[in-house]
Amino acid sequence: MRILSIDYGKKRTGIAVTDPLQIVPGGLATVSTSELYDFLLSYISREPVERIVIGEPRQTNGQPSENMARVEQFVRRWRKSQPQIPIEYYDERFTSVLAHQAMLDAGLRRKARQNKELVDEISATIILRDYLESRKSHPNV
Numbered sequence: 001m002r003i004l005s006i007d008y009g010k011k012r013t014g015i016a017v018t019d020p021l022q023i024v025p026g027g028l029a030t031v032s033t034s035e036l037y038d039f040l041l042s043y044i045s046r047e048p049v050e051r052i053v054i055g056e057p058r059q060t061n062g063q064p065s066e067n068m069a070r071v072e073q074f075v076r077r078w079r080k081s082q083p084q085i086p087i088e089y090y091d092e093r094f095t096s097v098l099a100h101q102a103m104l105d106a107g108l109r110r111k112a113r114q115n116k117e118l119v120d121e122i123s124a125t126i127i128l129r130d131y132l133e134s135r136k137s138h139p140n141v
Contacts, residue, residue: 001050004043005128007092007120008054008071009033014120015040016128022050025128027121033070037077049085052078053131055092055123090131092123 003022007014013036015028031039043049054075057065078087 001048003051003053003128003131004028004040004049005053005090005124005131006036006055007124007127008036008057008067008074009120010067010070012116012120014122014124016121016124017047017049018128018132020048022132025125025132027125030120036074040078041082044082044085052085052087053090053127054087055127056089057092090127090134092127 001022002020003018005016005025007016011033012030013033014030015036016025017028018025028043029039040052054071057067057071059065075087075089078085
């Protein structure tokens with residue numbers, strides 16, 4: 001079963017997913033946030049998903065960011081309607097910075113680096129990569 005991650009935004013949401021063996025994370029899509037719930041329902045009807053990891057939006061000082069209320073609302077809706085697929089938070093601080101750095105390292109031109117949908121998808125992939133790494137470091141957590 002796959003693990004799916006979400007970089008939840010006010011307008012757009014980046015989504016990444018692992019392979020079925022949960023080894024390799026990869027970008028899946030960027031969707032309009034208003035369409036996220038239906039997109040996920042459609043995806044899980046086609047692919048088995050073990051859990052969802054959603055970026056926990058915090059400021060650099062650890063305080064919740066302005067987006068936290070929207071994320072919490074989505075998480076409550078998901079848990080109520082889809083309790084068979086757990087959803088958990090994972091710290092997303094600096095993922096956008098890391099996404100831009102990854103794009104630079106990959107040699108993408110300036111115009112490509114300004115593609116916010118690509119940044120969101122890469123951010124979701126970074127959240128998932130970091131989540132998988134944390135499970136290796138702390139397998140009983």
